[in-house]
Amino acid sequence: MSALTALFAAAWSRAAGWVATAGTVLALLLAAYAAGRRDGGVAQRHATLERAARAREVRDEVDRVVDRSGDALGELRRDWRRR
Secondary structure, eight states: OHHHHHHHHHHHHHHHHHHHHHHHHHHHHHHHHHHHHHHHHHHHHHHHHHHHHHHHHHHHHHHHHHHHTOOHHHHHHHHHOOO
């Protein structure tokens, strides 16, 4: 039994460096993935806010044009009246 324990201890001492390296690499990959998701979420929210602002500008412009048009009913009566 002690020979088997010694064999496992020797194998672990050789593999411990590789296991630590693999763990470090996995931790770095996980950190990069999490940072990418966070940045992607921020970029998505920014794009959504830009689209909403642009839509608001268009709505405001349409409202200004409609307000400047004056009396729509009178204009329709004038344009469609039989002569």
